[in-house]
Amino acid sequence: MQLNRVLPGLAGLFFYMNYKLENVKKINVTRPLLLDCKQTVSNFPLAYETYGKLNKNKNNAILVFHALTGDQFVSGTNPITKKDGWWVTAVGPGKAIDTNKYFVICANVIGGCMGSWGPKEINKKTNEPYGLNFPVITIRDMVKAQESLLDHLGIEKLLCATGGSMGGMQLLQFCSTFPNRTFSAIPIACSTSHSAQNIALNELARQAIMADPSWDNGEYLKKNIQPKNGLAVARMVGHISYLSEKGMQEKFGRKLQEKADYEFSFNADFQVESYLRHQGYTFVERFDANSILYITRAMDYFDLSKQFKGGLVEAFKKQNTKFLVISFSSDWLYTTKENKDIVIALNSAGANVSFAEIKTDKGHDSFLVNEPEFLKTIKGFIDSMQIKFENEKRI
Amino acid sequence: MQLNRVLPGLAGLFFYMNYKLENVKKINVTRPLLLDCKQTVSNFPLAYETYGKLNKNKNNAILVFHALTGDQFVSGTNPITKKDGWWVTAVGPGKAIDTNKYFVICANVIGGCMGSWGPKEINKKTNEPYGLNFPVITIRDMVKAQESLLDHLGIEKLLCATGGSMGGMQLLQFCSTFPNRTFSAIPIACSTSHSAQNIALNELARQAIMADPSWDNGEYLKKNIQPKNGLAVARMVGHISYLSEKGMQEKFGRKLQEKADYEFSFNADFQVESYLRHQGYTFVERFDANSILYITRAMDYFDLSKQFKGGLVEAFKKQNTKFLVISFSSDWLYTTKENKDIVIALNSAGANVSFAEIKTDKGHDSFLVNEPEFLKTIKGFIDSMQIKFENEKRI
Numbered sequence: 001m002q003l004n005r006v007l008p009g010l011a012g013l014f015f016y017m018n019y020k021l022e023n024v025k026k027i028n029v030t031r032p033l034l035l036d037c038k039q040t041v042s043n044f045p046l047a048y049e050t051y052g053k054l055n056k057n058k059n060n061a062i063l064v065f066h067a068l069t070g071d072q073f074v075s076g077t078n079p080i081t082k083k084d085g086w087w088v089t090a091v092g093p094g095k096a097i098d099t100n101k102y103f104v105i106c107a108n109v110i111g112g113c114m115g116s117w118g119p120k121e122i123n124k125k126t127n128e129p130y131g132l133n134f135p136v137i138t139i140r141d142m143v144k145a146q147e148s149l150l151d152h153l154g155i156e157k158l159l160c161a162t163g164g165s166m167g168g169m170q171l172l173q174f175c176s177t178f179p180n181r182t183f184s185a186i187p188i189a190c191s192t193s194h195s196a197q198n199i200a201l202n203e204l205a206r207q208a209i210m211a212d213p214s215w216d217n218g219e220y221l222k223k224n225i226q227p228k229n230g231l232a233v234a235r236m237v238g239h240i241s242y243l244s245e246k247g248m249q250e251k252f253g254r255k256l257q258e259k260a261d262y263e264f265s266f267n268a269d270f271q272v273e274s275y276l277r278h279q280g281y282t283f284v285e286r287f288d289a290n291s292i293l294y295i296t297r298a299m300d301y302f303d304l305s306k307q308f309k310g311g312l313v314e315a316f317k318k319q320n321t322k323f324l325v326i327s328f329s330s331d332w333l334y335t336t337k338e339n340k341d342i343v344i345a346l347n348s349a350g351a352n353v354s355f356a357e358i359k360t361d362k363g364h365d366s367f368l369v370n371e372p373e374f375l376k377t378i379k380g381f382i383d384s385m386q387i388k389f390e391n392e393k394r395i
Numbered sequence: 396m397q398l399n400r401v402l403p404g405l406a407g408l409f410f411y412m413n414y415k416l417e418n419v420k421k422i423n424v425t426r427p428l429l430l431d432c433k434q435t436v437s438n439f440p441l442a443y444e445t446y447g448k449l450n451k452n453k454n455n456a457i458l459v460f461h462a463l464t465g466d467q468f469v470s471g472t473n474p475i476t477k478k479d480g481w482w483v484t485a486v487g488p489g490k491a492i493d494t495n496k497y498f499v500i501c502a503n504v505i506g507g508c509m510g511s512w513g514p515k516e517i518n519k520k521t522n523e524p525y526g527l528n529f530p531v532i533t534i535r536d537m538v539k540a541q542e543s544l545l546d547h548l549g550i551e552k553l554l555c556a557t558g559g560s561m562g563g564m565q566l567l568q569f570c571s572t573f574p575n576r577t578f579s580a581i582p583i584a585c586s587t588s589h590s591a592q593n594i595a596l597n598e599l600a601r602q603a604i605m606a607d608p609s610w611d612n613g614e615y616l617k618k619n620i621q622p623k624n625g626l627a628v629a630r631m632v633g634h635i636s637y638l639s640e641k642g643m644q645e646k647f648g649r650k651l652q653e654k655a656d657y658e659f660s661f662n663a664d665f666q667v668e669s670y671l672r673h674q675g676y677t678f679v680e681r682f683d684a685n686s687i688l689y690i691t692r693a694m695d696y697f698d699l700s701k702q703f704k705g706g707l708v709e710a711f712k713k714q715n716t717k718f719l720v721i722s723f724s725s726d727w728l729y730t731t732k733e734n735k736d737i738v739i740a741l742n743s744a745g746a747n748v749s750f751a752e753i754k755t756d757k758g759h760d761s762f763l764v765n766e767p768e769f770l771k772t773i774k775g776f777i778d779s780m781q782i783k784f785e786n787e788k789r790i
Contacts, residue, residue, distance in 0.1 A: 037659040136659040196647040196667045197640045203668045204631050206661065207675070208603060211624035229606030233628065236599050245592045245727070252591040254698065262696055264432040264531040266601065266688060270695065272591045273598045280602070293661060300665065301657055303649065332640070332727075 024072070024079070024115040025049060029148045036138040036301075046145055047115025048107040051075050051091060052099035054153070059389055061155045062097060062382070063146070063182070064106040065163030065170035068295050069238070069287060071114035072106045075099065080114065081286050089370050096379035101386070102159065107149050109142045109170070111295050113288035117145075120221055120288045131290060132218035139166070139302040143174045150181065157183055159389050160382050164188035164367035165334065166295070169302050172315075172342065176304060179318035183392070184385040186378055188326045188367045191338040192312055192345070193303035198333060201241050202296035205234035209289045218290050231289045232280030239279045244330035244363035248272065312341075316349035322388070323353040324381045326374065328366040354381075419467070419474070419510040420444060424543045431533040431696075442510025443502040443544055446470050446486060447494035454784055456550045457492060457777070458541070458577070459501040460558030460565035463690050464633070464682060466509035467501045470494065475509065476681050484765050491774035496781070497554065502544050504537045504565070506690050508683035512540075515616055515683045526685060527613035534561070534697040538569045545576065552578055554784050555777050559583035559762035560729065561690070564697050567710075567737065571699060574713035578787070579780040581773055583721045583762045586733035587707055587740070588698035593728060596636050597691035600629035604684045613685050626684045627675030634674045639725035639758035643667065707736075711744035717783070718748040719776045721769065723761040749776075 026047040034040050049072040054061060064074050064087065075091040077084065091097040091104055108116035111134070119134035126133070150158070161182040163171045168190025175185050194202070209215055212230025220227055243251070252272035256262075259269065268274040308314035323346055327339035336357050346353040358374045360366045366374060421442040429435050444467040449456060459469050459482065470486040472479065486492045486499055503511035506529070514529035521528070545553070556577040558566045563585025570580050589597070604610055607625025615622055638646070647667035651657075654664065663669040703709035718741055722734035731752050741748040753769045755761045761769060 132661070136661075193649060195640060196643040196649070196665075197635065197638075199647075199649070199665050200631075200635045200643065200667050200671060203665075203671055204628065204635060207631060207672070208606070208628050210661070211603070211607065211628050213608060213624075229608075233599065233603050233606050236595075236602060237632075240592065240595045240599060243592075245590060245730075248591040248595065252594075254588060254591070254594070266527075266531075266605070266692065270591075270594050270598075272595050276595060276598055277602070297661065335640075 021047070021080075021115045026115050027149060027152050029117075029145055031148055033141065033144055035135055035141045037135050039135045041117075041135075044110070044117035044145075045115060045121070046107055046110065046117065046149055048072050048105060048149055049074065050106075050153075051104040052102050054103040054155070058155055059157070059159055060101060060386070061103045061105060061153070061158045063150070063158050063161040063174075064091070064097075064104060065146075065161070065167035065174070066106060066109065067163070067165035067167045068292075068299065069235075069283070070167070071112065072108045073114075074104060074106045086368065089368065090375055090378065096375040097162075097382060098379075102382070105149065105153065105155075107146045109295065110145045111137045111142065111291060111298060113291040118288070119218070119290035119294055129221040131221060134290070134294060136297055136301075137294060138298050139169050139173045140177065140307070142298065143170050143177060146170075146174070147178060147181070157181060160184045160186065160385055162186040162188065162378070163190075165190055165364065166299050168334075169299065172304055173302070175319060175321050175323075176307070176315045180320065182321055183389045184322040184324070184381070186324045186326060186381060187339075187342060189328055189331050189334045189339065189364055190342075191334050192305060192315075192342060194300050195338070199300045201237055201333075202300050205237045205296055206293050208233035208237065209292060215289060218293075220289070226284055227289045228281070228284040231284045231287065231292065232277075234289075234292055235283040235287075236276045236280045239276060241333050242363055242365040244332060244361055246330060247361040247363050247365075250361060312345035313348045316346050316351050319346070319349060319351040321351070322385060323351060324377075325353060325355045326367075326377065327355075327357045328363065328371075328374075329357055329359045330361050331364040331366065333364040416442070416475075416510045421510050422544060422547050424540055426543055428536065428539055430530055430536045432530050434530045436512075436530070439505070439512035439540075440510060440516070441502055441505065441512065441540055441544055443467050443500060444469065445501075445548075446499040447497050449498040449548070449550070453550055454552070454554055455496060455781070456498045456500060456548070456553045458545070458553050458556040458569075459486070459492075459499060460541075460556070460562035460569070461501060461504065462558070462560035462562045463687075463694065464630075464678070465562070466507065467503045468509075469499060469501045481763065484763065485770060485773065491770040492557075492777060493774075497777070500544065500548065500550075502541045504690065505540045506532045506537065506686060506693060508686040513683070514613070514685035514689055524616040526616060529685070529689060531692055531696075532689060533693050534564050534568050535572065535702070537693065538565050538572060541565075541569070542573060542576070552576060555579045555581065555780055557581040557583065557773070558585075560585055560759065561694050563729075564694065567699055568697070570714060570716050570718075571702070571710045575715065577716055578784045579717040579719070579776070581719045581721060581776060582734075582737060584723055584726050584729045584734065584759055585737075586729050587700060587710075587737055589695050590733070594695045596632055596728075597695050600632045600691055601688050603628035603632065604687060607684075610684060613688075615684070621679055622684045623676070623679040626679045626682065626687065627672075629684075629687055630678040630682075631671045631675045634671060636728050637758055637760040639727060639756055641725060642756040642758050642760075645756060707740035708743045711741050711746050714741070714744060714746040716746070717780060718746060719772075720748060720750045721762075721772065722750075722752045723758065723766075723769075724752055724754045725756050726759040726761065728759040
């Protein structure tokens with residue numbers, strides 16, 4: 001039997017490493033940052049991108065926090081992958097987050113691999129990539145690092161901050177840690193701490209990477225290789241969890257991949273198999289395996305209530321920010337219930353909060369795709385916040 | 396940073412291979428079997444186990460079909476693993492399926508690795524393990540092979556046949572292919588074809604195995620090794636899907652594994668991580684990686700309606716069997732809806748069918764654990780079927 005292992009000819013493998021990441025916009029964060037693991041760091045790079053123009057009053061800025069495998073390239077064409085920015089459905093000229101009106105900022109998280117300080121960066125002490133010598137960072141560490149960017153850009157108070165999934169977690173942390181830094185906030189499809197199932201799925205991804213001998217205890221970059229098989233499997237875990245059962249059934253069902261009947265082999269007979277293999281093995285072209293370990297760890301460690309003796313209510317008690325929490329009915333990774341728990345905590349803390357559950361079959365991925373009700377909801381909220389923010393400044 | 400890869404000292408690794416599998420009960424199936432892939436085979440081993448005694452009238456036999464990673468050792472102590480049989484909660488003296496009254500039979504599926512003809516068996520043509528030269532088999536092939544065992548045991552008609560998960564799929568196929576061979580049937584937590592999500596989860600498991608360089612295109616047995624990392628990850632996929640979100644949350648939540656706080660490392664900080672690693676890396680002691688490929692493929696190929704031009708109703712139209720279909724409310728792998736679809740098809744075919752949804756948080760695993768309402772339900776059904784079967788024979 002012939003077995004096609006479906007390792008596509010990855011001519012582009014590691015092309016992201018060859019790309020001049022020093023060409024991406026970045027700041028050098030000089031202010032010492034005490035990480036949750038007790039290490040203090042300073043003088044590290046934070047890569048970012050902006051879209052639209054900051055107005056004179058500096059009151060049209062919107063900060064976007066990206067998710068696990070996202071980066072700073074929210075809109076337009078990602079200069080590294082040459083593909084659309086990851087939130088091009090929502091952000092751009094005339095879009096729900098209209099860059100003709102608003103100044104949109106997004107930073108690559110620390111721990112990431114798109115120019116910010118992360119495990120594939122060079123450790124100045126050893127002159128080699130950090131690998132597992134990179135400290136285990138948290139969502140709070142990520143957010144603190146990004147505050148420096150706002151200072152750099154001279155933005156005292158954002159009009160709005162938003163993010164889905166891990167972006168939403170960063171946002172909740174940001175609002176809690178810096179209660180006066182944004183006028184409004186839209187946490188999307190997230191939670192204040194990972195459920196056991198979410199930790200399990202992340203652990204599965206980590207185990208897939210660490211199971212690959214090429215991972216080599218995180219030292220692979222020294223040999224200029226990637227644990228591409230393990231990383232591809234890790235990515236497949238994600239793609240299964242991002243779609244709802246119903247959405248997957250509607251999209252793929254039992255449809256065969258360009259064949260009339262079963263092949264009686266282990267090739268990709270079903271379209272859904274082909275989809276997963278494709279998603280897995282193209283992902284390795286643009287992402288660093290150790291970054292997945294670090295970022296998923298930060299997500300699993302995130303537990304906002306743990307930071308305060310009084311729990312979640314304490315976390316939000318200083319809020320003047322106006323919140324719109326959004327969930328998707330078919331999202332089984334961050335369920336409506338988990339999103340409602342955020343609303344309950346915000347209400348208990350006396351914060352200004354509204355909530356919308358978007359009915360859709362598109363699962364967790366809904367915030368990334370063209371979901372008109374969702375896009376209309378965030379557009380309406382941001383545009384109304386702009387008016388309120390203007391008025392408040394005038395008063 | 397020290398990284399514990401949590402590869403336990405697997406002193407027992409492959410001990411199943413060293414165990415004299417020729418000591419397990421087996422028959423040699425001499426009748427030629429035309430497989431769905433069009434190959435014809437004969438003279439292959441089918442391993443099985445029985446519990447209790449067949450009565451004189453041969454009307455107390457219950458055939459159990461096992462699931463993906465099950466085997467013929469349903470009750471008592473598994474002689475290979477020295478652990479409890481996989482369905483010891485339900486089968487045994489005085490249990491719901493009472494071996495003091497009933498004669499319980501279970502065969503290892505072909506494609507499996509507990510003595511039946513499978514990819515780790517020796518190919519007589521090459522004198523080496525089959526590996527990927529083993530034909531891709533189907534649920535129908537498995538079931539046809541098991542019919543020979545009933546002939547061998549001299550059982551014309553079973554009192555009952557049952558099975559959960561893939562066991563349920565085999566049962567539906569068995570009833571369809573051999574409509575007069577069982578008086579009653581209890582399909583549990585199954586479906587008549589895999590959803591896209593189920594195919595995706597199986598594909599994830601296959602990809603994890605095939606991503607492991609030790610898998611070596613299925614040739615690993617020739618070197619007396621196993622792709623243990625890939626197989627362990629594949630098993631973790633299963634364990635996540637077998638529990639419900641709520642059940643996992645109740646069992647593990649965010650509880651830490653014998654530590655007061657986060658370690659800021661990639662060790663198993665959370666209990667759920669430790670659980671998955673343990674489940675994954677103990678599994679490799681008892682299972683063959685290629686068997687996972689073959690059996691998951693059979694599950695994904697299974698589509699009962701595809702075998703009949705008239706669809707599912709045709710599949711069941713010759714039924715005299717009395718059915719009890721059981722689902723579990725928190726099973727997201729084979730949902731209540733999918734189980735109800737079986738009921739609808741059976742009803743449409745004029746079959747005798749009842750249905751029970753068991754309310755539980757234990758997910759797909761519910762049929763394997765001590766779930767009193769479930770056990771009471773199957774006991775009641777089987778005991779009543781025994782009386783009816785006796786009466787029918789008398790008439």
